[in-house]
Structure formats: structure tokens, C-alpha cells
Amino acid sequence: MTRPTPPTRGEELLLARISAAAGREHLGKRRATYGVAAHRTPAHAAPVRGIRALLAFVRYGRSFAAKARADARLDLYEHGMTVAAKGRIHVVRYDTTSVFQKSTRHHPYVWGRVGTTRAYTLTDVEGKRIVLYIGPQDSDGEDGGAADWWLEIRRAVTHAQLSPALAALDAGERLTFGDVWLTRREVGWGEVSARWPEVRQIEITHGAICLDTGGSGHRRHTTGPTVSGIPNLFVFRALVEHLRTDGAHS
Structure with missing residues (x-):
């Protein structure tokens, strides 16, 4: 041996x-x-x-x-x-x-x-x-x-920051991720904003945030900031999914 x-x-x-x-x-x-x-x-x-x-x-x-x-x-x-x-x-x-x-x-x-x-x-x-x-x-x-170490870092940062972020939103705070902001009621950047019940999806398209809003026949796609300028993108996406789901049920 x-x-x-x-x-x-x-x-x-x-x-x-x-x-x-x-x-x-x-x-x-x-x-x-x-x-x-x-x-x-x-x-x-x-x-x-x-x-x-x-x-x-x-x-x-x-x-x-x-x-x-x-x-x-x-x-x-x-x-x-x-x-x-x-x-x-x-x-x-x-x-x-x-x-x-x-x-x-x-x-x-x-x-x-x-x-x-x-x-x-x-x-x-x-x-x-x-x-x-x-x-x-x-x-x-x-x-x-993605390497194993990156998956673990992403998981650990999300675990550490998601709950405090949700608590801040519950307290009425507005959170910013680069040029993108969100509250318990809505999300937006620049002059673009949408209430969560209107948000069908927020996805990444060609390296940029894309906001999909509206109902059948009236859907609108709005391209926003590039993801490279958004800190903790994975935390942002977890918040979006949580708030979008809550908005759909409100």
C-alpha cells in the first residue's frame, strides 16, 4: 500500500x-x-x-x-x-x-x-x-x-442570503441587484416595472434579463440589463421565483 x-x-x-x-x-x-x-x-x-x-x-x-x-x-x-x-x-x-x-x-x-x-x-x-x-x-x-466547487458556492450563498432577503422584502424594503430592483409588489429597472401578478417569467436571453408579462394574446417581452452586471444572480432568480409564485396566487 x-x-x-x-x-x-x-x-x-x-x-x-x-x-x-x-x-x-x-x-x-x-x-x-x-x-x-x-x-x-x-x-x-x-x-x-x-x-x-x-x-x-x-x-x-x-x-x-x-x-x-x-x-x-x-x-x-x-x-x-x-x-x-x-x-x-x-x-x-x-x-x-x-x-x-x-x-x-x-x-x-x-x-x-x-x-x-x-x-x-x-x-x-x-x-x-x-x-x-x-x-x-x-x-x-x-x-x-459547472465545477463541483461552483455548485457548492452557489448553493451556500443562496442558503445564506435568501432568507434575510425575503425578510427585508417582508419589512417593506426595496432590494437592488445591479440595475434591477424588486419589492414584494413589483420588479423593474430604469423606467420598466411590473407587478408580480403580471409577471409570467423572468429569464436569461442572450446574456440579458428578459421580462415576460401579460396574458394570452397580450404578452410583452422586455429586455433588461446584462446578467454580468447583476450580483448574486442565483439569489435574484430564487427571489423572483418565490415572489412570482406568490403573485400568481394573490
Whole structure:
């Protein structure tokens, strides 16, 4: 029987730092550890658009593809997670984090085949951002190729934030998810709004929120903000389903 390889001194020191950071934020018991592709991003990083984005893609696409491998350590706990990347420990609490999702379709010459990279940007307890990636090589199978760690993060954040959000709505508060807002009575963005009994469905179409309202013969589809600008999209969708169902029965 082959014995497991003992941890190196460096690995022991890293684990001690991770455990100490998790303890300071009361994350509870460690549940799982993963190797992930990750990098830090400035808190107010401006998006690159137009020709600059194209040039950046052409110039750095291949090098990014080569680097988007498991170069960080992700530890999942009862109440949060840690990401150890490039010598820094990021601590994220499920009940306070904001998670942004973005999918990018790639040309075969970048990854060797057509595929989609999924980026998940999370805010840590200090307000800094850390980006976790799922590359095309992991994008097959159920749920769009979502990795096990992402499914667990999504479940845990929803569990931690859904009940407080519903309580806030019951207290008459208005919640915002990026440019989208909702109350117990209605949902909307900009100059668009609809009462919940009028809402047939809110879905994602071509990367944007789409509001489907009205009855048979009078249905209206209104396209709203892109999902990449909506924090905790999965919490928003859980709230929508709850409020839409309640509205249909009111």
C-alpha cells in the first residue's frame, strides 16, 4: 500500500495561514479543498471595450489560456471560503459576498477547440475581488460544465442570503441587484416595472434579463440589463421565483 506523500514545509505553513484566516472570520469547519484557476482584480477595474478588447484578446488570448489552470487553492467552509493565490489569502463569507458571473465564448485557436470560459468574481471580507475560472476543458456535462466547487458556492450563498432577503422584502424594503430592483409588489429597472401578478417569467436571453408579462394574446417581452452586471444572480432568480409564485396566487 502506497503511503500518501507528506506535506512540504511550505504546504504546512500555507495551511496554517489559511486556517488562521478562516478562524478570524468564523467560517466554521472546512468541508472541501480544490485547485482552481484564479487571479486578483482591482476593486474598480474598468472594462476593456471595442478595438482595445479585440487587441487584448489577440495579444493575450493564448497566454491567458495557458495560465488559466489550477494555480490557486480554494478551501470551502461552512460559512464561507478562502482562496490562496499568489501569496495572499482571500476570505469570503457566504452571507456578505457579491458574486458576478460572466461567460466568454472562445475561438478554437485560443483553447484548441471551441469552448466557453466562465469567470466568477467574488468580493472578499475586505471588499477586494478575486476571480475564479472554469475553462472549456471543464465545460461539458450537466449544468453547463459547472465545477463541483461552483455548485457548492452557489448553493451556500443562496442558503445564506435568501432568507434575510425575503425578510427585508417582508419589512417593506426595496432590494437592488445591479440595475434591477424588486419589492414584494413589483420588479423593474430604469423606467420598466411590473407587478408580480403580471409577471409570467423572468429569464436569461442572450446574456440579458428578459421580462415576460401579460396574458394570452397580450404578452410583452422586455429586455433588461446584462446578467454580468447583476450580483448574486442565483439569489435574484430564487427571489423572483418565490415572489412570482406568490403573485400568481394573490
